[in-house]
Structure formats: structure tokens, C-alpha cells
Amino acid sequence: MTQQRMFLDFLLKEWLLFVSVSGVIVTSAYLNQLPSFSRDDIQIIFILTVLFITVKGLERSGLMMHLSQSLEKGTLLPLKLICAAFFLSMFITNDAALIVIVPLTLALTTDRKDILVILEALAANAGSALTPFGNPQNLFIYWFYNIQPKTFVLSIAPFSMIFLALFVLASLFVKTANNRKIKQANSAIKRSAFIYGALLLIVILTILRILPIQAGIIVIIYVILFDRGSLHIDYVLLLTLICFFGISENMKSIFAANLENAGHIFIFSALASQIISNVPATLLFAKFTTQWKALLWGANVGGFGSLVGSLANLIAFRLYTSHKNTNNPAAFTTKFIIIGYLAFFIGIGLYFGMEKMP
Numbered sequence: 001m002t003q004q005r006m007f008l009d010f011l012l013k014e015w016l017l018f019v020s021v022s023g024v025i026v027t028s029a030y031l032n033q034l035p036s037f038s039r040d041d042i043q044i045i046f047i048l049t050v051l052f053i054t055v056k057g058l059e060r061s062g063l064m065m066h067l068s069q070s071l072e073k074g075t076l077l078p079l080k081l082i083c084a085a086f087f088l089s090m091f092i093t094n095d096a097a098l099i100v101i102v103p104l105t106l107a108l109t110t111d112r113k114d115i116l117v118i119l120e121a122l123a124a125n126a127g128s129a130l131t132p133f134g135n136p137q138n139l140f141i142y143w144f145y146n147i148q149p150k151t152f153v154l155s156i157a158p159f160s161m162i163f164l165a166l167f168v169l170a171s172l173f174v175k176t177a178n179n180r181k182i183k184q185a186n187s188a189i190k191r192s193a194f195i196y197g198a199l200l201l202i203v204i205l206t207i208l209r210i211l212p213i214q215a216g217i218i219v220i221i222y223v224i225l226f227d228r229g230s231l232h233i234d235y236v237l238l239l240t241l242i243c244f245f246g247i248s249e250n251m252k253s254i255f256a257a258n259l260e261n262a263g264h265i266f267i268f269s270a271l272a273s274q275i276i277s278n279v280p281a282t283l284l285f286a287k288f289t290t291q292w293k294a295l296l297w298g299a300n301v302g303g304f305g306s307l308v309g310s311l312a313n314l315i316a317f318r319l320y321t322s323h324k325n326t327n328n329p330a331a332f333t334t335k336f337i338i339i340g341y342l343a344f345f346i347g348i349g350l351y352f353g354m355e356k357m358p
Contacts, residue, residue: 017236019308020243023276027250035246043213044136044279045242047206048095049233050216053223054199055099057230061193078116078171081105085120086127086164092204094128094135094303094312102319114320114332115174118339119167121316122304126163128312129156129300133207136311137282137299145292155293158354159300159347166346192227237318241311244277262294266351269295270344273302273309301347305340307333313340 028034081101089097098121105116128134132142132152142152199219205211223230265285272281278299285295303310307317317336321329 017240017243020240020247023247024243024250027247031250035249037242037245037249040140041245041249045238045245046213046216047203048241049238050219051096051099051203051207052233052238053219053230054196054203055096055103056233057196057223057227058100058193058200059103060227060230061190061196063189063193063196066189076171077108078112078119078174079168081116082119082123082167082171086123086167089124089128089312090131090134093133093207094124094310095315096204096207097124097128098312098315098319102316106319106323112174114335115339117316117320118332118336119170119174121310121313121336122340122343123164123167124312124316125300125303125310126160126167129296129303130160133209135300135303136279138296140279140282141286141292141296141299144286145290147292152296156296156300159297159350162350163343163347166343195222234318234322237314240314244280244308247276247280262291263352263355265289265291265294266298266301267348269298270302270348273299274306274344275308277308277314278302278310297347297351301344301351304347305337305344307336307340309340309344 024035081104085097085101088100092100101120101124102117105113105120125135129138130153132138132147132149138152141147199222202211202215202218206213206215269278269281269285272284276284281302282295282299285298286292289295303312307313313336317333320332
């Protein structure tokens with residue numbers, strides 16, 4: 001009976017993994033073949049792995065706790081956190097920004113952490129949309145369609161700027177209160193924080209493609225030799241992502257039609273993102289259309305809504321629900337979906353409103 005209860009608890013907690021594995025099995029059975037992974041898929045998984053390890057090392061060094069205690073001082077805490085997620089995501093991707101910001105938030109002694117994490121995830125999705133290297137789907141569209149940087153930024157700027165204003169406004173209505181009774185003295189920072197800071201810089205430069213992807217091996221070598229505890233990352237999330245990449249590869253084989261209506265590309269990519277995530281949706285529809293602007297908007301609007309709409313959503317969800325000081329994942333999931341779909345439908349209205357403007 002206890003084992004059955006443990007399995008049921010695991011199933012409820014890791015339902016995304018079960019859904020993704022089922023998706024791979026069903027699509028592979030339909031095609032009678034296993035999915036193949038592209039070089040880009042493997043590179044993204046590798047970069048995310050070394051990024052997870054580096055941030056875990058920063059957490060173990062005490063730097064995260066120290067920064068969170070510093071951030072907690074003063075007023076307008078929700079505004080500072082949400083703006084940090086938005087602007088940081090523009091330069092180090094939405095995934096990396098949340099890997100840094102969400103643990104900081106969860107280390108605070110403030111309340112309303114669930115709402116803060118949800119708004120941070122949405123803000124990171126909106127901020128990362130503004131730059132070609134802000135998220136994986138942007139980078140793919142930027143290179144696949146050979147778009148000029150200025151054209152790219154101007155095409156998506158209304159989306160990012162309007163949502164920044166909305167999230168700033170929302171942050172002003174989030175009232176938080178610190179629990180001063182359990183607040184501890186400033187935590188000590190270990191020397192390893194400086195090493196992991198340098199490793200994080202290497203990973204960021206790799207993400208920006210200033211350094212070759214092989215540079216990430218430095219992180220692996222360091223932790224194996226000196227800090228194996230930092231290898232204890234979220235491997236379930238990595239496996240879930242691998243499954244989603246497999247689903248996207250299978251879907252490319254299932255669908256084989258050309259789509260050139262901009263409105264159709266936007267809405268199909270946004271809706272597909274709700275099921276297979278926006279990166280796989282981008283890879284899927286890019287093969288069938290030249291309407292890159294509609295695809296860019298659809299993929300980024302599709303990052304809102306469901307938990308699987310964006311990898312950033314999955315990261316925020318996993319970090320929140322697996323933290324020792326959080327509880328009631330069902331309530332968090334419900335709030336995330338409600339707020340996420342509110343942003344999703346605002347994004348749809350914004351796109352079609354922009355399309356009607358001269």
C-alpha cells in the first residue's frame with residue numbers, strides 16, 4: 001500500500017515526464033520509427049545541462065542566499081524581481097534568467113512566492129522575445145530566415161514592451177510581507193562562488209556563440225574533479241525536454257504541408273506550443289512557411305498559457321514545486337495556468353490588433 005502511494009505521488013509530481021514519454025511512444029508507433037535528434041537539439045540539451053550544474057554550484061557556494069538577503073532589503077520587492085527576470089532574460093535567455101531568479105525568490109523570507117514565480121516566468125518569456133539570442137526559438141528563426149538584427153527587434157518590440165508595462169503594473173498590486181522572525185544573518189560566501197561565477201560567464205558566452213560549445217566541457221571537468229555535489233541537478237526535467245524534442249521530430253514527419261497565411265501560422269504555432277512547447281513548435285512550422293514574423297509572434301505568445309508552452313515555464317514549475325519550503329503544487333499549477341492563459345489571450349489580441357494597424 002505504501003509503495004502504491006509513493007508511486008501515485010511520483011506520478012502526480014512528474015506528470016509532465018509521463019506525458020512527454022507517452023507522446024514519444026504514440027508518435028513513434030504511428031510512424032513505426034524512433035525519433036532522430038538533430039545536432040542543434042543535442043547542443044541545446046548540453047548547454048542546459050552545464051547551465052543547471054553551474055547554477056547549482058552557485059547555490060551551494062552560498063552566493064544565492066547572500067544575494068537574496070540583499071535583494072530582500074528595501075521596498076518594491078516584486079517590481080525588482082520581475083524586472084530582473086525580464087531584462088536578464090534578454091541577454092542570457094529566459095531559461096537561464098529563471099534558473100538564477102527563481103532560486104533567489106524561493107530563498108527569500110517573504111510570502112506570495114507563488115505569484116512572484118509565476119510573474120517572473122511570464123516576464124522572462126516576454127523579455128527574452130526581444131533579442132535574437134533571448135530564447136532558443138528566436139535564435140532558430142533569426143538564423144533560419146537570415147533576418148537583420150534591427151528588423152528582428154522592431155518586429156517583436158511591441159510584444160515585449162507592452163507586456164513589460166503590464167507586468168510592472170501587476171507587480172505594484174502584489175503585496176508581500178517578510179517573516180522577520182525566521183530571517184537569519186547574512187550567509188557566508190565560499191571561494192567556489194568566484195569559480196562558478198567564471199564558469200557561468202563561460203556558459204553565457206557559449207549561449208551567445210562567442211565561445212564554441214565545447215567550452216562547456218570545462219564545467220563538467222571542474223565539478224567531477226572538485227565538486228561532485230553540483231551534479232545533483234534536475235535530471236527529470238532534462239529527460240522531459242529530450243522527450244519533447246523527440247516529439248517535435250516525429251511531428252515534422254507526420255505533417256508535410258505548406259502554410260503561408262500569416263494569421264494561420266501565428267495561431268497554429270501559438271496553439272501547438274501549448275501541447276509540444278514553443279521551441280518544438282517553431283522547429284515544426286519553420287519547415288512549412290516563409291512567414292517568419294507570424295511564427296516569431298506565435299512562438300513567443302505560445303510561451304504563455306500552459307506549463308509546457310515554454311521551457312521557462314517548466315523550469316519555474318520544477319524549481320518551485322521541488323523546493324523544500326513550498327507546498328500545495330496543485331494550487332500553484334492552477335494559478336499558473338489562469339494567469340498564463342490571461343497573458344496568452346492578451347498576446348493573441350495584441351497580434352491581430354497590430355496586424356490591423358496601417
